[in-house]
Amino acid sequence: MSQAATTAEGPEGRIPVLDIGPMLAGEPGAVDHLARSIARSCEDTGFLVLAHHGIPQPLIDGCFAAAAEFFALPEEEKLALAVGEINLGFLPTGAQVIRTSTIHRNTKPNLNESFYISHDYAPDDPAIVEGKPMVGLNRWPPNLPGFREATMAYYSAMRGLAQRMLPAFARALDLPPDYFKADFAEPSCTLRLIRYQPQPEAEADRFGFAPHIDTNFITFLAQSALPGLEVRTREGTWLRPPAIPGTFVVNTAEMLGRYSNDRFAPTPHRVVNNNRAMRYAIPFFFGPANDAVIKVVPSCTGPDNPPKYEPLLYLDHRLKLNRTNFAHRQAQASA
């Protein structure tokens, strides 16, 4: 990919392809240069594509391969790892209706199955022993050699990349580069492996993933082999992000919207897998620490622009979502 192609608007025009190589290399002025592109894009579609991100392709391929191997397991082996109190492990097709979506009245379950992975605690970690809320042990398939290594290698690399993007997002909001550092020193991260079954016939209100906004801070989507992701513009049309192999599609999520008083409001997106084959995705969700308090940043308020949001403990946000979106826990919550 040439330098020009990555710094100019992407092939689809509206969602830019940004070369983050200079920022990662610490070139003078690179953070602010990137920040200006991020700001433009976050005020428009909330989606951008990152090139020259430094994540080795074998790590990405290895994670996709691990996902394919996992979902190919017999259903009973997957169900043995079903999610419990919190989303770690297997979530079968039909278990998620995004009821908290503020942008679409979702009624039918998503046509996908998922496997959730988070920080890989040891059983004797104080957070586990003390039973801290929204923290738990990953659920590993016993007969899938290399699965834990491949997914955790990807997870760790993505966590590092996400943290290195924070100064550019801070500068995009006219804040000091280290503004988000403390809130994200121990970030809440989730790697979700997803398999979408083919959906060759269009059906009303039936999606691989119904229209929603992400609830974390920013999300990183390694490019899937097959298309299917669509982004809603402010005008209400749906577009596909540039599908450039080896890049990441990044989208803003609810907490960035909240910090920025909706200057960088999250954008609805959806997935329809109208390919003839299974579609895989490996979104990496990056959020603040559970004990971070999300407050509107000083550069996004003023006499004419009062804060739209009260301070919010991220843990409270997660606990609320955890009760609402998932059929098995909803039954418990209403009991």
Ligand SMILES: O=C(O)CCC(=O)C(=O)O
């Ligand atoms: O499958 C994709 O490309 C997107 C998935 C997504 O939007 C999500 O997991 O929040």
Ligand SMILES: [Fe+2]
């Ligand atoms: Fe999403």
